Amino acid sequence: MLQVRDGAGETLGVLFERYHAPLYNFYTKLTGDRALSEDLVQEVFLRILRHRQTFRDGTPFRAWIYQIARNARIDHFRKSRPQVPFEPEMAPAVEQGDPAQQMQESELLHRAMMELPEEKRELLVLCRFQELPYEDVARLVGCGVATVKVRIHRALRDLKQIFHALQAAPANSPQRSAAQNFPPRRLGT
Amino acid sequence: MKCEQIGELLPDYLQEGLSGEQKKIVDQHLESCVECSEIAGLWKKLALIPDEQPSAAGRERFEAMLQAYQAGRGGENITRRRDSSASIWNVFQWLRSPVGAMAWSIALVALGTYIGLQLENAKSNSQQDLAVMHTELTNMRQMVALSMLQQQSASQRLEGVTWTRREGQLDPEVLAALMHTLRYDASVDVRLAALDALSRHAGQPLVKKTVVDALQEQQSPLVQVALIDQLVEWRDVEAAPRLEKLRQTPDVNPTVRQRADWAISKLN
Numbered sequence: 411m412l413q414v415r416d417g418a419g420e421t422l423g424v425l426f427e428r429y430h431a432p433l434y435n436f437y438t439k440l441t442g443d444r445a446l447s448e449d450l451v452q453e454v455f456l457r458i459l460r461h462r463q464t465f466r467d468g469t470p471f472r473a474w475i476y477q478i479a480r481n482a483r484i485d486h487f488r489k490s491r492p493q494v495p496f497e498p499e500m501a502p503a504v505e506q507g508d509p510a511q512q513m514q515e516s517e518l519l520h521r522a523m524m525e526l527p528e529e530k531r532e533l534l535v536l537c538r539f540q541e542l543p544y545e546d547v548a549r550l551v552g553c554g555v556a557t558v559k560v561r562i563h564r565a566l567r568d569l570k571q572i573f574h575a576l577q578a579a580p581a582n583s584p585q586r587s588a589a590q591n592f593p594p595r596r597l598g599t
Numbered sequence: 600m601k602c603e604q605i606g607e608l609l610p611d612y613l614q615e616g617l618s619g620e621q622k623k624i625v626d627q628h629l630e631s632c633v634e635c636s637e638i639a640g641l642w643k644k645l646a647l648i649p650d651e652q653p654s655a656a657g658r659e660r661f662e663a664m665l666q667a668y669q670a671g672r673g674g675e676n677i678t679r680r681r682d683s684s685a686s687i688w689n690v691f692q693w694l695r696s697p698v699g700a701m702a703w704s705i706a707l708v709a710l711g712t713y714i715g716l717q718l719e720n721a722k723s724n725s726q727q728d729l730a731v732m733h734t735e736l737t738n739m740r741q742m743v744a745l746s747m748l749q750q751q752s753a754s755q756r757l758e759g760v761t762w763t764r765r766e767g768q769l770d771p772e773v774l775a776a777l778m779h780t781l782r783y784d785a786s787v788d789v790r791l792a793a794l795d796a797l798s799r800h801a802g803q804p805l806v807k808k809t810v811v812d813a814l815q816e817q818q819s820p821l822v823q824v825a826l827i828d829q830l831v832e833w834r835d836v837e838a839a840p841r842l843e844k845l846r847q848t849p850d851v852n853p854t855v856r857q858r859a860d861w862a863i864s865k866l867n
Binding site: 423 | 606609613647649652664791819820860861
């Protein structure tokens with residue numbers, strides 16, 4: 411990053427290699443919208459180019475890039491439409507060879523995640539999927555480490571309730587139909 | 600141990616951040632408590648949601664964006680090594696633009712002044728000549744910055760802000776233009792860059808006042824958060840009441856409110 415900051419734009423390609431997939435997954439898990447996620451990833455790298463001078467030596471780079479990613483998303487939703495409701499085609503791509511039950515659980519979990527309030531979902535995505543330490547997440551969201559841990563626990567508790575409600579819903583109910591009986595879809599298809 | 604106490608340890612347990620003794624306590628509790636065990640199990644189950652691979656089109660868009668950015672930046676360092684002929688062409692294009700023409704004219708005047716001084720005072724102190732030359736160049740750079748800050752294109756205004764960062768001391772007119780940019784520029788990026796440039800001039804009371812005033816005026820959470828961070832960095836205790844007012848604004852963005860809370864706690 412220091413090379414990018416000091417003007418070596420070619421090295422941005424290296425950062426893109428390393429971070430575009432994690433950032434894409436950060437956005438897909440938050441928004442459930444693949445096309446929007448692709449757009450936001452591009453926006454993050456454009457902002458890195460524009461604001462590279464503001465990167466300070468010694469700052470944890472991962473925390474800095476996720477700060478940019480959060481801001482890009484906040485700005486996007488401030489300027490445009492509200493977040494779209496969950497649609498079946500947003501269900502994650504699952505390997506064809508997976509056992510059916512595992513596939514179904516994965517889809518229900520994804521749906522449960524999308525039904526969590528946005529702030530809780532974001533915390534889970536950052537800590538569980540992006541594997542950011544609680545200290546970095548605390549800095550990102552602007553609160554104490556202890557608060558992050560409390561919120562993570564509450565988010566998991568809420569997720570459990572939603573997940574159980576979805577499991578208990580009849581298989582053909584509208585609640586569940588989005589997450590079930592839907593052919594798994596590979597990305598880009 | 601009760602579930603509430605385990606709940607405090609659970610997040611660290613899930614990220615494998617507990618000591619041996621504490622981990623043992625949580626393990627024992629999970630064996631006997633269905634509720635907590637399900638929560639821990641859910642954390643593991645989240646791994647079932649697979650990661651996805653972004654499409655190849657993303658890489659193409661990135662390459663195109665990088666190229667477009669390089670082209671837009673003219674003779675910026677990014678293109679220097681990769682495509683020197685394109686870089687020279689971009690510089691030539693820039694010199695043909697109105698701003699480039701002005702910079703070029705001022706440079707010629709400065710060069711003429713320098714040569715004139717050299718001829719007239721051939722025996723005079725060279726240190727004095729250099730000082731005059733330096734002043735001329737400083738004035739030239741500041742005029743270019745001022746001119747670029749008033750351009751239509753956001754990238755040119757951004758470039759103008761970058762020019763102001765090259766000077767330790769800014770002319771009052773340039774400083775005023777920067778403060779105006781921070782408050783009223785249409786582009787968030789330009790406003791952020793202006794704030795970054797102004798952060799080096801905290802000694803000027805008007806700069807601090809402008810930053811504090813901008814808190815209420817700005818609509819972009821990105822800029823509001825940057826303003827708050829700047830006030831904390833300056834340790835501007837007098838800004839605390841304005842931050843309090845901001846956080847009480849009904850429609851303020853939650854992230855901004857959180858940041859304001861954090862800033863107030865830092866400043867008090």
